[in-house]
Amino acid sequence: MNQEESDELRIENLPELDVTPDISGYVPLHRDILEDFQKTAVSKRVEKSLEEEISYIRKATDDHIKAILSNQESGLSDMDHYFFENNLKALESLMRAQNDLQIWRNSVDETKKLIVQTSFEEPDYTIENFKDYSEKSGNPEFGDNIMSNYAVYAQLHQSEGTFSNKLKMDETYHYLKNVAFILARPEDPLPDDVADDELAISGGKVSLRDPLSLEYYREPYVSLRCSHIFEKDTIYSHLSNSNLCPVSGCDARISRRDLKPDTIMSLRVKAFFMLEKSKNSSSNVDKL
Amino acid sequence: MSLCRTRLQEERKQWRKDHPFGFYAKPVKAADGSLDLTQWTAGIPGRSNTLWQGATYPVTIYFPEEYPSKPPRVKFPAGFYHPNIYPSGTVCLSILNESQDWRPAITLKQIVIGIQELLDSPNPNSPAQEPAWKAYSKDKAAYEKKVREQAKKYANAM
Numbered sequence: 001m002n003q004e005e006s007d008e009l010r011i012e013n014l015p016e017l018d019v020t021p022d023i024s025g026y027v028p029l030h031r032d033i034l035e036d037f038q039k040t041a042v043s044k045r046v047e048k049s050l051e052e053e054i055s056y057i058r059k060a061t062d063d064h065i066k067a068i069l070s071n072q073e074s075g076l077s078d079m080d081h082y083f084f085e086n087n088l089k090a091l092e093s094l095m096r097a098q099n100d101l102q103i104w105r106n107s108v109d110e111t112k113k114l115i116v117q118t119s120f121e122e123p124d125y126t127i128e129n130f131k132d133y134s135e136k137s138g139n140p141e142f143g144d145n146i147m148s149n150y151a152v153y154a155q156l157h158q159s160e161g162t163f164s165n166k167l168k169m170d171e172t173y174h175y176l177k178n179v180a181f182i183l184a185r186p187e188d189p190l191p192d193d194v195a196d197d198e199l200a201i202s203g204g205k206v207s208l209r210d211p212l213s214l215e216y217y218r219e220p221y222v223s224l225r226c227s228h229i230f231e232k233d234t235i236y237s238h239l240s241n242s243n244l245c246p247v248s249g250c251d252a253r254i255s256r257r258d259l260k261p262d263t264i265m266s267l268r269v270k271a272f273f274m275l276e277k278s279k280n281s282s283s284n285v286d287k288l
Numbered sequence: 289m290s291l292c293r294t295r296l297q298e299e300r301k302q303w304r305k306d307h308p309f310g311f312y313a314k315p316v317k318a319a320d321g322s323l324d325l326t327q328w329t330a331g332i333p334g335r336s337n338t339l340w341q342g343a344t345y346p347v348t349i350y351f352p353e354e355y356p357s358k359p360p361r362v363k364f365p366a367g368f369y370h371p372n373i374y375p376s377g378t379v380c381l382s383i384l385n386e387s388q389d390w391r392p393a394i395t396l397k398q399i400v401i402g403i404q405e406l407l408d409s410p411n412p413n414s415p416a417q418e419p420a421w422k423a424y425s426k427d428k429a430a431y432e433k434k435v436r437e438q439a440k441k442y443a444n445a446m
């Protein structure tokens with residue numbers, strides 16, 4: 001059978017984001033074929049193009065934010081909201097496709113294990129006699145096996161809420177979801193976080209200042225150990241003396257590896273200054 | 289600019305914008321008239337309904353070069369009567385101790401409020417002077433009398 005061809009078929013399926021291929025054509029038996037089967041059963045290309053789409057969405061969002069921030073007029077237009085909402089929807093379906101792809105891959109892996117086991121027990125079967133063997137032994141065909149594994153895993157993921165958790169934990173998704181809110185209200189806690197994040201919020205406002213220098217953030221970094229946020233330079237120099245989190249009452253031990261850029265805070269500060277600027281320029285207009 | 293200076297300038301700005309009621313804090317003027325950001329004078333009001341009420345107690349706050357990595361030193365006038373204040377006037381408080389609870393994110397506001405709280409809630413586990421500690425643990429009446437006398441000395445102007 002022509003593996004290239006079926007590969008192409010799945011690429012064409014991409015627009016519907018359906019990564020559940022028709023596996024019945026694949027009944028690989030020899031170890032050589034088996035290896036090919038492993039390589040091609042789920043195309044790397046599908047995975048790669050999903051990643052590309054996602055990074056494109058992220059970039060388009062960032063560009064759009066830049067345009068909004070550089071625009072003197074404050075406030076988001078309906079168009080802006082529409083743009084952000086649509087990007088979020090697109091991101092969610094791409095991530096769902098990635099998730100399905102992962103489930104699919106797990107099912108293939110499980111079936112691969114079965115193939116290996118079976119071929120140890122019955123080293124002689126070939127494409128010609130496999131169907132026969134399969135009927136006699138009562139082992140299902142591999143294609144069927146993959147499909148039934150897929151169904152089981154998909155069900156499991158659904159019931160455990162794996163995907164919604166994945167969305168919640170995803171940095172880009174979180175960012176896109178909150179962009180419009182932050183641009184409009186840079187100092188307010190995110191609706192998602194109000195319940196569980198009492199840190200960094202004083203008097204209902206989120207502090208936009210580094211707790212070490214007390215200056216506004218320029219390059220905010222967040223500690224993955226404790227979610228505390230610092231200016232990159234000051235936390236780095238703090239870490240050369242001590243690995244204890246600088247915030248009172250926090251017992252986290254931090255190293256540079258535990259710090260990553262905080263895109264949300266970074267956006268807050270930029271949005272804050274944009275609003276300040278437009279406030280000032282509109283009060284100047286009032287004076288005139 | 290060093291982190292120490294940057295931070296102290298921001299502390300000053302924020303204090304001027306907003307600070308707890310009854311307190312004051314400002315950098316001292318150096319001999320040449322310029323501000324020395326590393327040395328501040330501050331006033332801690334005694335809480336109402338305590339022995340310490342009606343007075344504002346003066347302290348001097350010394351910020352080291354390594355601030356905020358290292359905590360500032362806070363001093364009452366020498367001989368200040370309190371179980372956790374050394375005869376020199378230096379305050380013994382865990383948040384002001386680098387090897388205990390000091391953290392660089394602790395602000396000036398938190399420090400002065402911490403000291404205000406210490407006034408009426410001495411820590412019996414860290415005696416820093418003999419007279420006040422002895423009286424506090426063995427002779428409450430004498431202790432209270434001394435504290436009230438001291439409050440008169442620093443009484444708020446009417």
Ligand SMILES: [Zn+2]
Binds near residue numbers: 223227228251252
């Ligand atoms: Zn922390």
